[in-house]
Amino acid sequence: MTRHGAVAASWIEYxxxxxxxxxxVIEEALVTIYINGRELATIMSTPLEQDHLALGFLKNEGFIGGLNEVTDVHISRDGCCVDVWLDHSVAAPKRVIITSGCGGGVTFDDPSIGIEPLRDEVRLEPYRLFDLLNKLHYPGSLYARARGSHSAGLSDGVELLVQTEDVGRHNTIDKLLGASLVQGIETNGRILLATGRISSEMLRKGALMGCPIIASRNSPTSMSVSMAQAWNITLVGYVRRDSLRVYAHPERLGYVDPVQIMPVAGD
Known part of the structure; x- marks a missing residue:
């Protein structure tokens, strides 16, 4: 079965x-990831690039360290099952955390712990973010065809290196990492761009990818702001045509005046 990410629909418009x-309209389906023949997780997703989704999810959740550990990836004919076989066994996760947001994301770790502050000192002019975010919605994209989708991109500060779309905002990050693994693109020191809300699990995925700047058209959450402050990540929200908001570490975007960003209440 061939999937196109969007399906024909009709409506009456006033x-x-x-x-x-x-x-x-954007396509949505349950995609189940199997690892070494055992069911690991079922995710609401747009059934496109399911191999990238599975590989990125496994990398972000710590089941694999790299593509060299993967011996085979198979997508079922209906596109709703992804079998990933590894050269080693894996332990079953001790708990499952259902994350916030569309699609009902899944993680097996507390998103707020276990990451060292990033040391990369990437610098970027703010106007670059305006240009890069605009490139996520290109003519012919799922968003242009059907709306209802999120986008994510990986950039070197000049061009988009990888770009993904999905009905779930967290899925776009997993697909982005999976595509980077398959294409041999380094994520450390790159800029992570997203269209959806940056919640704690999104921030964690970006931190694990080694991205020192994470920018979105949307808002961060209180936990993601606290995590960005602690992990030395420049967190940018509400990137519009000529404005943006920096919630943590604005120095990477050229802010040179002394600044004290207030810690989030309760942290």
């Missing part, structure tokens, strides 16, 4: 008058 519309 703009001063009623008009029938034939177009597309």
């Amino acid at each position: 703009r001063r008058d009623w008009t029938p519309i034939e177009a597309e």
